[in-house]
Amino acid sequence: MWANKPETPKTKLRYSVRGKRFQFFDAQGVDELVSINMALAQELWVVKERQATMEAVAAAKGIVLPKEIEDHEFSEDQKEALEAERKVFIDRIFFILREEAEALEDDLDAEPSAPNIP
């Protein structure tokens, strides 16, 4: 099923990049908004690919899809899995905000500097 209850990994890996982030846009927050939009586009693509697969599989089985979907009710387990998945989904899209907070946990001056921007 699509909404698999996310498992907690035994070993947690680092997702965010250490150190300073560049701001390309003058207005504060625009860089983050672009990041969030890219994550949204990515998630939308995941759904589109999933839906295309689903429709292809359903069509191959001769199922009339729209009515099946309209009438479907999730079980309690399915609802719980979806809720957990939604939490991960939101965190993935708004990742950039977490990364900025995590970067501040390190010593920013320890990182070798990039050349001065001309």
Add this chain to the structure above:
Amino acid sequence: MTKYVHHELKVKSNKEELARQSFMMGMRTYVLHDMANGMRTAYDAKVEPAFERREGRKPQDGPEVHKALKNETSFRFYSNMRCNAQEMSFRSVLPTIERNVENLNRKAKALSQSTEKAAGSVSINPEFVVPKSVANIDVHLMPGNYDTEYAEDDVTQGAVYDNGISVFSMGFFGDNLDDIGSTLSLYIREKYPDFNPSKILDLGCTIGHNTVPWARTYPDAEVHAIDVAAPALRYGHARAQSQGATVHFHQQSAEAIEFEDESFDMIFSSMFLHEVPKDGIHKAFKEAHRLLKPGGLMLHMELPPNKMLGAYDSFYMDWDAFYNKEPYYKTFRDMDPAEVCLAAGFKDTNFIQHIVPSLGLYGRGAVKEAVKEARTEADENTGRFGDGIMWYSFGAWK
């Protein structure tokens, strides 16, 4: 599994993760092709003419182009989205690897110990101090870099790099991510048929993906590879074993190599020098000179130097130094390859450089054709993912 990781350390992504990875390949193509072309168009149509009106001449070098472009909307979107696409490519493989850390470490250990397909080795030095240029930065925006360790004898970051570049490279590194090594080893064998190295060393090998082709091209040679990052070396060893290539991996710095004088016939590196501080490059070249037997060859696959490119292409290629957490990239590209070889003790008449078409994209015929052409003029596909790709390399005979 990501698209170009087929060996025994491959990990299984679910359908959703695969969709995220394929999206990133599409997104990177869009940024590096469509958006890059859009920025170039804005530069030609608007930015350069404005500069010319103001200064009475065209921009002379990369920094002048950079300065003129940096407030353009196209530059801001290109740069922001390129950073994001880079980070998201690595992030798109992390959940699969995170689920498999224990599995990967188990498999890697078994492969390392197996002598079924190959008889390589890996030696990790517990006293080794990873240099700051690696330890203190997430190079090219890869979370955790090459050296973070999550467990004992950990290979995790090797897997992050392998699967990450599988997404990142969009096919340009070939079906086994070894196009650079495969192309250049074939080229060298064709171009110098009498050169038959019996001992080969790869510097800054990471996961050994470009080391393995040298072992295949010269099957009688003893092949060694060094890097500073233990997880990459362990993973690289297991990877080579699974591919049936005997390679000996060592945790060593290219700046102080622990092998005897005149003990190698060939010293190679790929995409390594541009991540090394300038004094480190000089030291590595002196070490290469010391380690080579007379008649031996030092060869580095690299980004073409700025002196080979026009102002715009210099700016475009140096972008990574400023924004991609590769701070030594521009310093390296500003160096004159022939002069660095000369300073390390190589004779200027022994300097060589080549531009070779990718084996994966253009085939063996094109590589063999390039041997005859001996091309040394860079174009916009040299060392960069464009409409195609050509690999630049330089070095010297001792």
